[in-house]
Amino acid sequence: MAEIKIKKNIYYVGANDAERRIFDQLIPLPDGTTYNSYLILGSQKNVLVDSVDPTKKDILLNNLKNLNISKIDYIIAHHGEQDHSGAIPDVLAAYPMAKVLTNDKCKEELMDMLLIDEDRFFIVNDGQEVSIGDKTLKIIFTPWVHWPETFVTLLVEDKILFTCDFFGSHYAFDAEKWLYVNDKDLIYAPAKRYFAEIMSPFRNVIRKNLEKVSSLDVEVIAPSHGPLYKGDDFNTFIKDCYKEWSSENVKNEVLLAYVSMHGSIEKIAQYFINSLQKRGVTVKAFDLASADIGEIAMVLLDAATAVIGTPTVLTGPHPSAVFASYLVRALRPKTKFLSVIGSYGWGGKTIEFLGNLLSSTGAEIIEPVMIKGYPKKKDIELLDQLADKIANKHKQLGIT
Ligand code: FEO
Numbered sequence: 001m002a003e004i005k006i007k008k009n010i011y012y013v014g015a016n017d018a019e020r021r022i023f024d025q026l027i028p029l030p031d032g033t034t035y036n037s038y039l040i041l042g043s044q045k046n047v048l049v050d051s052v053d054p055t056k057k058d059i060l061l062n063n064l065k066n067l068n069i070s071k072i073d074y075i076i077a078h079h080g081e082q083d084h085s086g087a088i089p090d091v092l093a094a095y096p097m098a099k100v101l102t103n104d105k106c107k108e109e110l111m112d113m114l115l116i117d118e119d120r121f122f123i124v125n126d127g128q129e130v131s132i133g134d135k136t137l138k139i140i141f142t143p144w145v146h147w148p149e150t151f152v153t154l155l156v157e158d159k160i161l162f163t164c165d166f167f168g169s170h171y172a173f174d175a176e177k178w179l180y181v182n183d184k185d186l187i188y189a190p191a192k193r194y195f196a197e198i199m200s201p202f203r204n205v206i207r208k209n210l211e212k213v214s215s216l217d218v219e220v221i222a223p224s225h226g227p228l229y230k231g232d233d234f235n236t237f238i239k240d241c242y243k244e245w246s247s248e249n250v251k252n253e254v255l256l257a258y259v260s261m262h263g264s265i266e267k268i269a270q271y272f273i274n275s276l277q278k279r280g281v282t283v284k285a286f287d288l289a290s291a292d293i294g295e296i297a298m299v300l301l302d303a304a305t306a307v308i309g310t311p312t313v314l315t316g317p318h319p320s321a322v323f324a325s326y327l328v329r330a331l332r333p334k335t336k337f338l339s340v341i342g343s344y345g346w347g348g349k350t351i352e353f354l355g356n357l358l359s360s361t362g363a364e365i366i367e368p369v370m371i372k373g374y375p376k377k378k379d380i381e382l383l384d385q386l387a388d389k390i391a392n393k394h395k396q397l398g399i400t
Helices: 054-066 088-094 104-114 184-214 231-245 264-278 293-299 319-331 350-361 377-397
Strands: 005-007 010-012 015-017 033-035 038-041 046-049 074-076 099-102 121-123 129-131 136-141 151-155 160-164 220-223 251-258 282-287 303-313 337-344 369-372
Touching: 015 054, 054 088, 074 088, 088 104, 099 104, 104 121, 184 231, 184 293, 184 319, 251 264, 251 293, 251 319, 264 282, 264 303, 264 337, 264 377, 282 293, 293 319, 303 319, 303 350, 303 377, 319 350, 337 350, 337 377, 369 377
Parallel strands: 046 074, 074 099, 099 121, 160 220, 251 282, 251 303, 303 337, 337 369
Antiparallel strands: 005 010, 010 038, 015 033, 038 046, 129 136, 136 151, 151 160
């Protein structure tokens, strides 16, 4: 890779993974991703900021070689997850004098997951400043963006905030051609998708972290996935996005995630969508046979209500509906109301099963509608009643 300079003595040395299509064997990556790593050359010490996914370790090591780097003093590990830490053992092997600069929590993770020896660590605390000669690293703990150990580093004199997952996006930009976000519309969806998938459950803490970093004097926000943000306009843009996404605000929207085996649920879902729309409620519907769970997670950042649509199979909900319900529960969304529209042939425990699964979300469960077979006139009335209840609940929240 050609030399990519951010500022004097500060370089981008990360790796592009444009072909990657799934993360954690769970999260779709329609735009690929990058593992951003940065090199800071201080007058006394050289610092690598995060590493890359282990599959891309050769790219990182080659980037360092191309810059003729013979000495690294610190490798900052902001986060234990392997997409940033996974190549640290290789960097430690290539640079035997290097220490991993991190906090106690992350040290434990890296010793457990990557088998790094205890004597290779340099432990820092919240608020600590570490001099590397003419530059200063200011350590700021920001837990739960995205694991409990996560922190960020402000390179004080250069006003660069290295944030790892915080403010990241899975977007495989070409760092040799462009580094900084220059089109807010382009990055909005990847950044929102990223927040929805990994940050959303930790909204309370993220609001506090946002306040913590908002008071810093920052020119460049340098995350470890996706492009960087430079200047007040773009920095304010991403911070405002985070403010909105981490808030508890919801919209007059229903997420309808459904699966249909023989057409009954499809018919029920289509009728229900129309019924809600007639009442002024926006519906974002997903057929679980082909849905992208990242898009479902994004809708859960806005929708006041989520409804699961499922047939009964083998006496319970369809496995796809169980997966969607489990996802809803795991993401701990802002969603205020939940319900189920279902069908059955001869019986089963679909409602009981989903009720148990969803009860810990804290959302109010609105009485589900279960329909025997294909929907009939009395079933249509029940669906209208459910749509009425949802529309009224939204009105009571003042969202219309
Ligand atoms: Fe990009 Fe939580 O790792």
